[in-house]
Amino acid sequence: MENIKSYLSKAVRQVISELYGSEAVPQSIDWQLTRKEFEGDLTLVVFPYTRYSKKSPEATGAEIGEKLLSEVISDFNVVKGFLNLKIADTQLLQDFNSLFSADSLVEKLEQPVGVMVEYSSPNTNKPLHLGHVRNCLLGWAVGNIQQAVGNRVTRVQIINDRGIHICKSMLAWQRFGNGETPESTGMKGDHLVGKYYVIFDQAYRKEIAELKDQGLSEEQAKDEAPLMVAAREMLKQWENGDAEVFQLWEMMNEWVYAGFNETYQRMGVSFDKNYYESDTYKLGKSLVDVGISKDIFQRDSDGSVWIDLTDIGLDRKLLLRRDGTSVYMTQDMGTAVQRFEDYDIDRLIYTVGNEQDYHFQVLFAILKKMGYQWADGLFHLSYGMVDLPSGKMKSREGNVVDADDLITAMELGAQEMTESLGKADGMEPTERTDLYRQIGLGALKYFILKVDPKKRMTFNPEESIDLQGNTGPFIQYTYARIQSLLRKAGEIKSLEISSEILHEERELIKQILRYSEVVHHAARENSPALIANYTFDLVKMYNGYYQNHSILRNDDASVTAWRLRLSSLVARIIRDALALLGIESPNKM
Numbered sequence: 001m002e003n004i005k006s007y008l009s010k011a012v013r014q015v016i017s018e019l020y021g022s023e024a025v026p027q028s029i030d031w032q033l034t035r036k037e038f039e040g041d042l043t044l045v046v047f048p049y050t051r052y053s054k055k056s057p058e059a060t061g062a063e064i065g066e067k068l069l070s071e072v073i074s075d076f077n078v079v080k081g082f083l084n085l086k087i088a089d090t091q092l093l094q095d096f097n098s099l100f101s102a103d104s105l106v107e108k109l110e111q112p113v114g115v116m117v118e119y120s121s122p123n124t125n126k127p128l129h130l131g132h133v134r135n136c137l138l139g140w141a142v143g144n145i146q147q148a149v150g151n152r153v154t155r156v157q158i159i160n161d162r163g164i165h166i167c168k169s170m171l172a173w174q175r176f177g178n179g180e181t182p183e184s185t186g187m188k189g190d191h192l193v194g195k196y197y198v199i200f201d202q203a204y205r206k207e208i209a210e211l212k213d214q215g216l217s218e219e220q221a222k223d224e225a226p227l228m229v230a231a232r233e234m235l236k237q238w239e240n241g242d243a244e245v246f247q248l249w250e251m252m253n254e255w256v257y258a259g260f261n262e263t264y265q266r267m268g269v270s271f272d273k274n275y276y277e278s279d280t281y282k283l284g285k286s287l288v289d290v291g292i293s294k295d296i297f298q299r300d301s302d303g304s305v306w307i308d309l310t311d312i313g314l315d316r317k318l319l320l321r322r323d324g325t326s327v328y329m330t331q332d333m334g335t336a337v338q339r340f341e342d343y344d345i346d347r348l349i350y351t352v353g354n355e356q357d358y359h360f361q362v363l364f365a366i367l368k369k370m371g372y373q374w375a376d377g378l379f380h381l382s383y384g385m386v387d388l389p390s391g392k393m394k395s396r397e398g399n400v401v402d403a404d405d406l407i408t409a410m411e412l413g414a415q416e417m418t419e420s421l422g423k424a425d426g427m428e429p430t431e432r433t434d435l436y437r438q439i440g441l442g443a444l445k446y447f448i449l450k451v452d453p454k455k456r457m458t459f460n461p462e463e464s465i466d467l468q469g470n471t472g473p474f475i476q477y478t479y480a481r482i483q484s485l486l487r488k489a490g491e492i493k494s495l496e497i498s499s500e501i502l503h504e505e506r507e508l509i510k511q512i513l514r515y516s517e518v519v520h521h522a523a524r525e526n527s528p529a530l531i532a533n534y535t536f537d538l539v540k541m542y543n544g545y546y547q548n549h550s551i552l553r554n555d556d557a558s559v560t561a562w563r564l565r566l567s568s569l570v571a572r573i574i575r576d577a578l579a580l581l582g583i584e585s586p587n588k589m
Contacts, residue, residue, distance in 0.1 A: 001513045002107065003095060004087060005031050005042070007072060012044065015067040020052035039077055040084030041510060047081040057081030089501050092509045099513065100569050105576050106516045108150035114345035117143045120157040120269075121352070124256040125169040126194035128263050128403040130459065131353070134386045134448050137582060139351040140269040141449055141528035142381065144580045149523045154343050158275040158335060161253055167234040169193050170248055171227065172200035182255050188262060188404065189255025203227055263403050268441065268582050273342070275335060283334025284326055287370070288319050296369050309365055317362050332363050340374050347377040349526060354382040354454070381526050384456030386448070406461075410440035413465045414473070421467070423589055435586055439473050440465070442583045446472030449581050450532035470536045472583060475574060478539045480589035482571040485551055489564050504545045508566060511538050515573050519580070528581055535577040542570045 009029045017025050026048065034040035046061040053060040061083040065076035074088035099105065119139020122128055128136075143153045160166075173196040182189040204227045211221035222228065237245040264270060288305050291297035297307050297319060305320035319330050339348060350360060360380035367375040388401060415436040418424045424432045447464035451457045467473050501509070514534070522530040551567060554560045575585040 001042075001095075001510065002517050004072065004091065004513075008042065008068070008085070011068055011070070011072075012064070015064055016049060016052075019063060019067070020049060024049060024052035034084045038079055038082075038084050039075075039086065041087045042085050044083040044085065045081060046078075046083050050081075087510075089506070092506060092513070093501065095513055096509050096566075096569070100565065105573060106148045106519045112150040112152060113347060114152045114154070114343065115143075115146045115347045115349065116154045116156060116339060116343060116345045117146070117349045117351065118156050118158065119351035120264075120271075121160065122157075122260065123160045123165055124190075124193070124253050125165045125197045127188070127190040127259060130386050130388070130401040130403065130406060133267065133403050133406065133444070134383060134457075135351055135353070136264070136267055136269045137445050137448050138381065138383055138453055138528065139349075140582050141531075141580060142349060142351070142526050144582065145519060145523050145526075145528065145531065148519050148580055151523075152344075154273070154345060155271050156273045156275060156339070157271050158277060158280065159257075160277045162238070162278045162281065164231055164235050165197070166249070166253075167231045167238065168200040168204075169197040170245075170252055171231050171234055172196035172203070173252065174248065176203075182258070188259040189252075189257075190259030190263070191402070191404075193252050193256050193259075200227065200231075263407075266407050266441075267403070275339075277331065280335045280338065281326055281331045283338055284330035284332070285320070285334070287333050287337065288330060291319075291370060294370075307366055307369070309362065309369075312365060314358075314362055314365060317366070329359070329363060329366070332359075333366060336363070336367060336378070337372070340372075345377075346374065347379065348374075349379045349381050351381045351383070354384055356380070357382050379526065381453060383453040387456065387458045389458060389460055407441065407444070409461060410444045410465065411436050412440075413461060414439035414443065417465050417467070417473070418589075427588070431588075435589065438584045438586050439476060439589070442472035442476050442578070444472075445581055445583050446475065446532060446578075449528040450536070452529045453527060470533070472578075475535055475539050475578065476583070476586055477589050478543060479571055479574045479578070479585045480587060481546075482542075482567045482574075483587045485567055486564065486571070489552060489560070502549070504541070504548065505566060508538075508541055508545060508570065511541055512569055512573060515577070522580075531577050531580055535574060538570065538573065542567070 013025050032043040034043045046057055050057055050060050058078050061078035065083050072091045073085050075086040077084050117139050120136050143155050147153045176199055182192050207225040208221040297305050299305050302322040304322040306316050306318055308316050364378045443464040467477050518534045551563045578585050
């Protein structure tokens with residue numbers, strides 16, 4: 001459709017110039033899809049031209065429409081100030097056949113850029129959970145979409161592997177672990193370390209209660225609890241390079257990394273580079289010195305360093321504490337600079353929850369004030385939290401929805417649904433296992449990615465695994481159904497359609513031809529939801545067509561060949577779109 005829009009935009013400019021003079025020619029034309037209650041495919045708003053035509057909107061639209069009739073536009077109608085244009089069937093078929101023969105379904109950008117996408121960014125004190133799942137799936141899909149339009153993509157994460165929260169798990173394992181390891185317990189390393197984070201919290205709460213019984217206030221008890229005092233001391237020892245503490249830190253982090261990697265592999269995501277907070281937390285200090293020398297930052301009388309952003313509607317932000325230690329903002333400044341030094345990139349997308357919206361406003365503002373031209377290419381892909389039907393997750397109490405458990409549950413749910421419907425009958429055991437994995441993960445990924453990233457969402461596992469409705473399995477099943485048709489039919493014959501195409505076929509072709517445009521829109525908006533919901537609409541349209549018109553059983557062989565050709569391209573788009581979302585398309589289901 002983009003090619004048709006481009007042609008029509010040029011044609012409209014020429015027509016406007018001929019009718020009303022060059023001063024009436026618009027710089028850009030915003031095409032709308034014609035509303036379903038009206039005849040037509042594309043709509044042009046003609047109100048802006050009435051001042052030049054000196055005629056009513058209806059007369060102006062008719063005047064322009066008559067001039068646009070061509071091999072591309074076969075008919076038009078005017079509804080008030082809206083000119084509805086009908087694309088000729090021959091043009092639709094020509095574009096359809098071009099796309100059918102094309103190597104790529106998505107047109108590439110004329111000027112691609114380097115894009116870095118950051119996602120996941122976990123702490124090493126607990127396993128990945130449902131919130132990380134949304135983060136990872138968003139980041140991975142956005143990277144795929146950027147690649148699809150031709151951009152060079154680098155995928156990274158920053159691992160928060162230092163700080164008091166890490167020391168809590170380390171201290172609890174040291175005190176209560178009796179030397180157990182992932183090997184001795186059979187637990188994944190991240191689960192084992194997460195277990196001790198919960199144990200620390202439980203023991204810490206007990207100490208707080210005992211101190212409060214002795215007359216201390218809540219705040220005093222939290223500050224003076226022996227476990228917290230010991231954890232703070234361990235953090236100091238780590239920062240001072242204590243060999244024993246450092247060795248413990250390395251050992252437990254390695255357990256966690258092994259566990260994370262296993263989860264990432266199951267989820268189907270990966271990274272080109274890992275950044276570690278233990279390496280990057282000092283990076284921003286040198287930038288602070290530069291900022292002070294340029295009077296961008298100010299040092300207070302107590303030695304702390306700040307930046308005043310009140311002139312742009314923000315506040316004063318601390319960059320260095322009075323003892324000279326850095327804060328998260330300082331670290332993120334340094335890490336951003338490091339990344340643009342490490343890679344040839346023009347844009348950096350941070351996939352981070354919306355509770356950090358203000359942090360990124362400040363970070364981007366600071367980097368702009370420091371004069372980094374690439375700061376205009378920074379983008380916060382802000383997403384809402386994920387709830388369950390039972391409510392919000394709380395990790396410290398240990399009732400977090402673990403990513404591994406969730407993936408396993410989704411695969412079991414897919415197995416139960418598939419076997420209850422008899423869809424896996426006749427498959428080999430390994431085929432079945434792979435199918436359950438594909439359906440389970442497809443259900444999980446699609447349910448999460450179909451929601452606008454900005455929105456908070458509730459994930460319902462039961463609702464996500466359904467062969468009806470706006471779900472991954474529904475779309476996967478349609479793809480598998482088409483593959484079954486194609487297997488039965490054999491080779492698809494190449495042919496030209498001489499007869500007029502059916503209304504449902506026109507609608508399908510129009511939807512097919514929108515695919516590249518939708519992917520580019522998703523790339524601009526960093527929104528996989530646009531692709532997910534486009535694909536659902538395509539599948540709904542195809543299933544309606546499939547129900548009303550026989551694909552294989554026709555007296556006219558050319559009709560069968562045409563419908564197979566149409567079905568084949570629908571399937572190819574489904575497979576391509578699902579792949580952008582990180583979802584596999586089973587050939588049998």
